Amino acid sequence: MIILGIETSCDDTSIAIVKNGNEVLSNVVWNQNKTHEYYGGIVPELGARRHLQVINLVIKEAFEKASISFKDIDAVAVNNQKGLIRSLLVGVSAAKAISYSLNIPLIPVHHIEGHIYSNFLENEKLQFPHLCLTVSGGHNLLVLVNNHFEYEIIGNTLDDAAGEVLDKVARFLGLGFPGGPLIDKLSKSGNNKKYHFPRPMLEESNFDFSFSGLKTSLTRKVNELNTKEEEYKIEDIAASFQEAIVETLVEKTLKAAKIHQIKQISVVGGVSANSRLRELLKERTSKMDLDIFFPSLSLTTDNAAMIACLGYYKYKNHQLGNLDLEVHSNLDL
Amino acid sequence: MKEKLKFLIINTSDENFTGVSLFLKGRIFSKNSSEERGHIKNLMPLIRDILMENSCEVSDLNFISIVEGPGSWTGLRIGFATLKVLCLINNLKLIVINNFDIFLREFKNKNNSTEIAILIGSSNQNYYYRYLLSGTREKTDGISSLETLIIKYPNIEKIYFVKPDISFFVDEVLEKYEKNIFVQIDEVEPYYISTGDLKSNFVKAKL
Numbered sequence: 001m002i003i004l005g006i007e008t009s010c011d012d013t014s015i016a017i018v019k020n021g022n023e024v025l026s027n028v029v030w031n032q033n034k035t036h037e038y039y040g041g042i043v044p045e046l047g048a049r050r051h052l053q054v055i056n057l058v059i060k061e062a063f064e065k066a067s068i069s070f071k072d073i074d075a076v077a078v079n080n081q082k083g084l085i086r087s088l089l090v091g092v093s094a095a096k097a098i099s100y101s102l103n104i105p106l107i108p109v110h111h112i113e114g115h116i117y118s119n120f121l122e123n124e125k126l127q128f129p130h131l132c133l134t135v136s137g138g139h140n141l142l143v144l145v146n147n148h149f150e151y152e153i154i155g156n157t158l159d160d161a162a163g164e165v166l167d168k169v170a171r172f173l174g175l176g177f178p179g180g181p182l183i184d185k186l187s188k189s190g191n192n193k194k195y196h197f198p199r200p201m202l203e204e205s206n207f208d209f210s211f212s213g214l215k216t217s218l219t220r221k222v223n224e225l226n227t228k229e230e231e232y233k234i235e236d237i238a239a240s241f242q243e244a245i246v247e248t249l250v251e252k253t254l255k256a257a258k259i260h261q262i263k264q265i266s267v268v269g270g271v272s273a274n275s276r277l278r279e280l281l282k283e284r285t286s287k288m289d290l291d292i293f294f295p296s297l298s299l300t301t302d303n304a305a306m307i308a309c310l311g312y313y314k315y316k317n318h319q320l321g322n323l324d325l326e327v328h329s330n331l332d333l
Numbered sequence: 334m335k336e337k338l339k340f341l342i343i344n345t346s347d348e349n350f351t352g353v354s355l356f357l358k359g360r361i362f363s364k365n366s367s368e369e370r371g372h373i374k375n376l377m378p379l380i381r382d383i384l385m386e387n388s389c390e391v392s393d394l395n396f397i398s399i400v401e402g403p404g405s406w407t408g409l410r411i412g413f414a415t416l417k418v419l420c421l422i423n424n425l426k427l428i429v430i431n432n433f434d435i436f437l438r439e440f441k442n443k444n445n446s447t448e449i450a451i452l453i454g455s456s457n458q459n460y461y462y463r464y465l466l467s468g469t470r471e472k473t474d475g476i477s478s479l480e481t482l483i484i485k486y487p488n489i490e491k492i493y494f495v496k497p498d499i500s501f502f503v504d505e506v507l508e509k510y511e512k513n514i515f516v517q518i519d520e521v522e523p524y525y526i527s528t529g530d531l532k533s534n535f536v537k538a539k540l
Contacts, residue, residue: 045406049522052410056421056519070422086407089373093414096377101391101422323377 005308008091009083021312026065048086077311082111136269137163155207190239345412346404409523
């Protein structure tokens with residue numbers, strides 16, 4: 001069974017073709033970083049315009065890479081449940097046109113659910129139940145994944161998501177956009193113990209996150225250093241700040257796994273590409289008899305392969321949509 | 334020749350209107366929805382229904398046409414995203430028509446004024462406008478409030494507030510078809526008029 005996936009929730013236009021839920025025939029992602037760089041963040045209207053400009057080109061490239069034709073597609077899956085409305089509308093419109101033209105089922109899916117399924121594309125050993133940390137610029141959740149489509153959200157961010165804070169801090173430090181990869185790269189040559197930043201909410205009994213205060217802490221520290229005219233390395237600031245975020249994510253996740261007696265942890269979303277997060281989680285889980293799963297780097301950011309993968313399981317479960325499908329910016333998981 | 338043509342005209346330029354018309358055997362069949370911001374919900378079902386009710390397949394069409402604007406940016410984008418992909422999958426050509434051009438087609442023989450403006454409603458009490466100086470080819474399209482427009486063009490004699498009707502569109506489409514004026518579907522975009530002046534007006538987000 002071959003599913004075409006469409007993902008246009010934010011600033012990536014992605015079309016993927018996936019066979020039987022895990023064989024990725026193509027996964028084309030056109031990123032808009034250069035479009036939004038000037039503004040230091042995503043401008044929704046510009047994003048939607050770019051999606052429309054490139055949608056046909058991305059579709060064509062996906063079919064060329066997969067070496068199949070339109071008539072070989074059995075169903076089309078599209079994220080219509082989480083993201084920027086104007087961006088989602090382009091993907092959903094395209095999905096409907098494909099569904100109608102080829103007379104194939106339309107499968108609506110949730111963006112975060114797609115990320116959760118990104119690890120099913122590559123890791124056959126990942127089973128139920130498992131604990132999933134979904135962490136990106138738009139979401140920051142701890143989810144107990146008890147079975148297909150059975151989720152229990154046990155932790156959420158009370159303010160900014162980790163990726164959002166990394167972007168904002170990178171902008172403050174004048175590093176550019178998107179901030180996560182830039183801070184990760186800079187941190188490699190910095191001392192992560194040079195400065196101490198708080199580890200928010202680690203003492204709380206719940207699994208929620210709060211990173212907003214952490215970025216205030218960083219701006220204060222940098223302003224203080226500047227006022228005192230103390231010399232400092234931006235690499236040390238970045239590494240110390242990243243360490244605070246990573247340690248918070250890791251500690252909360254491991255605590256949740258222990259309390260809920262979970263043996264497998266899956267980490268997904270853009271921030272799951274962070275090298276320090278991967279390193280620390282691997283190190284800590286290896287000492288605790290826990291399995292840890294990360295998607296390939298190409299599957300960490302927004303991509304349509306995960307949407308097609310999830311679409312496969314939704315199709316098997318008869319969770320289909322109609323041509324009057326609408327979009328939602330923030331539907332519950 | 335005209336009687337043998339089969340084509341669709343799609344209009345999603347009005348925030349509160351989704352219109353689909355089928356030209357078949359020299360006649361026009363129309364279906365529409367007046368649901369506010371209902372383009373995403375209604376457009377594809379309207380296309381499906383009008384074709385089905387007239388025993389047509391999308392692959393039977395000679396081409397598709399769409400109103401390029403000006404109008405609701407979101408509505409236009411839904412129309413364009415739908416049609417770009419419909420045309421790609423079904424190997425169909427696309428014709429775009431402009432709301433101002435359609436209005437002028439109807440009025441060019443009835444107007445004796447030297448300076449006129451055509452206005453189409455936008456958001457925040459602004460209008461998409463086309464200013465025309467009679468007897469010349471001078472025209473200016475833009476977006477502004479009515480007050481600003483009058484200050485900018487103090488000699489305007491008549492201002493037309495228009496809401497183009499689908500029935501006016503057919504002649505414009507047929508003329509473009511006869512002149513072979515199709516657009517490149519991969520590159521076509523709505524006629525936004527305004528960029529929103531994003532670079533100068535956008536306040537950089539603060540930490």
